[in-house]
Amino acid sequence: MNTLDLDRLKDRWSAQGRELDAQLTLDLNAVRGLQTARTRSTLGRHRGGLLLQLLTGAAGIGLLALFALRHGSEWPYLLAALPLLGLLLVHFIVDARQWLAVKRIDYSAPVVELRGTLDTLLQRRLQLVRAVVYVSPLIWWLIVMVVVKGLWDIDLLDWIHPSVLPLSALAGVAVIAILEVASQAIARRFPNAAALRRFLDDLAGPTFQRASEQVESRLRFERAVSENGAQRALGSRSERLVEPLETARAGRQRRVSLGLWLVSVLIVLSGSFNAAHGGQASALLPGVLLHVCAIVWLIASVRHRVALGRLVPDRDDVRGWGEHLHSVVRARRVLLQAYVIASPLLVAALLQVFGLAFGAVDLWQSLGLALRLGLGAVVAVAITLLFLRRQRRRDAFASAAVEALSLATLERSTRVAEAAIASDDDTLRARDAA
Known part of the structure; x- marks a missing residue:
């Protein structure tokens, strides 16, 4: 083999290497594009769910306001309707802010930045969920009273004993206190546990959960690309x-x-x-x-x-x-x-x-x-x-x-x-x- 043959062989190897690099780049871009499309689709469904919550929340606010006006002279039912109306208003405002935040997400941003955006949205969502959970033992009987009165004009206060409401509220508060102590203990002992993150995602809702999982998948993929190379990362998918x-x-x-x-x-x-x-x-x-x-x-x-x-x-x-x-x-x-x-x-x-x-x-x-x-x-x-x-x-x-x-x-x-x-x-x- 002479020098000319060696030069031709080197040129062929270089051309094949350039073709492989180009194909590898195309494959990487395809995987990243597919991941971005999946995240966009999932968060789009999440935004649709938030829009549905906004519509039902607006309907609930209107019905409660109408109930409060109709029964304004009956102070027990007025006192029962006002806290529910306030809670629905807070829920509506948080849902509206979440809907706008999801709408403004930049899917072309680095995946770490997207992870931070989702974490911020998750924390805001969890604050609302925690507030609802905390007040639920105190308001579920109010909901029953308002619904029964509004739909069938039945006054439950004539049927239940006065001790039922405070005892039910105390029992519910006891359960929430136990769960809060347990969750705080777990958070202190395992602050970065994956199971804890999954549990928080569960509370935020199934569509948010899937979006969070997909972003985590993208983070793992990018980490594999940086640590093991693009070819090995693509082969592992x-x-x-x-x-x-x-x-x-x-x-x-x-x-x-x-x-x-x-x-x-x-x-x-x-x-x-x-x-x-x-x-x-x-x-x-x-x-x-x-x-x-x-x-x-x-x-x-x-x-x-x-x-x-x-x-x-x-x-x-x-x-x-x-x-x-x-x-x-x-x-x-x-x-x-x-x-x-x-x-x-x-x-x-x-x-x-x-x-x-x-x-x-x-x-x-x-x-x-x-x-x-x-x-x-x-x-x-x-x-x-x-x-x-x-x-x-x-x-x-x-x-x-x-x-x-x-x-x-x-x-x-x-x-x-x-x-x-x-x-x-x-x-x-x-x-x-x-």
């Missing part, structure tokens, strides 16, 4: 959603949704029971206890359903989704184990409620002092023994009972999460081998 995994996820989500409907019915029934037996301590104490337990159960079920609903066809972090689902299922299992531990007390409360609701029999009052003390001692001992047993067995404690309480969704959701993690690991191993 694929659509990893396997059809059997999606089918299993959708099936578990439907089962959890069924449980949500059932516990919602229980919440309505327990609230109706408490309203019908106002002023009776022997009825309200077990009734409020069961009502609060049902609300906490509902919150855990909602988190479970939201976690199952997170996997979307364009998601490229299946492992992260599986790990998040696994953590949510584990938290719900711990909650249901706590219910099993407290089951002696809950069963006693249920018997008292059923006796009053179906037979007008006050079981607690019909027992003598000695029997009540003996029953209390038995309940305390049983709860202590169950707690000690749980400390020894942890995850295996009352597995059959916990699975039945979850409508057979925990173990199956765990298998879905493990399958997602395993499929991601298999994909990575196949790429490394290639």
Whole structure:
């Protein structure tokens, strides 16, 4: 091989290198363009949802203002309508500001800047969500009173005991206080935890959640480009959603949704029971206890359903989704184990409620002092023994009972999460081998 042949070979290599670089640039631009289009589409749906909220909020404000004018001479209902009207006005203003902010987003800006914009919007949204959650125990009875009065002209104040409203509010405030202490403890211990970010995204809504996930995906991709090179980063991308995994996820989500409907019915029934037996301590104490337990159960079920609903066809972090689902299922299992531990007390409360609701029999009052003390001692001992047993067995404690309480969704959701993690690991191993 002479010098001329070597020069020709070098020129050919250089030309091939330029073609590969050009193709690589085109591929990078195509991926980035696809990511930007997906984020734009998702946030466009989010903006449409905000517009719908603005329209319904405006309708609600108008109806409440009309209600306040019609019942201005009835001061209990005027006092009930004004806080609701103020809350709707605040909600409307925040939604309007969010709608304008999403409309002004520059999708061509660097992804880090877009992440910061979404974080700002998320914090504002969470402030509103937190405010609504905090006041909800105090206003839900006001909502019921206003709706019943406005639609059917029925005065609930003539039907419920005066003790129902303050006791229901105190029970709700207690639940919110417990959740706030727990969330603050988690935030202090795990300030940068991915699970905490996912939970906050869940509160902000599904469309905002998907947009946040897509921006995180873009950040991971850009990081992979800078750390491993464009060719390796492009080779690591694929659509990893396997059809059997999606089918299993959708099936578990439907089962959890069924449980949500059932516990919602229980919440309505327990609230109706408490309203019908106002002023009776022997009825309200077990009734409020069961009502609060049902609300906490509902919150855990909602988190479970939201976690199952997170996997979307364009998601490229299946492992992260599986790990998040696994953590949510584990938290719900711990909650249901706590219910099993407290089951002696809950069963006693249920018997008292059923006796009053179906037979007008006050079981607690019909027992003598000695029997009540003996029953209390038995309940305390049983709860202590169950707690000690749980400390020894942890995850295996009352597995059959916990699975039945979850409508057979925990173990199956765990298998879905493990399958997602395993499929991601298999994909990575196949790429490394290639």
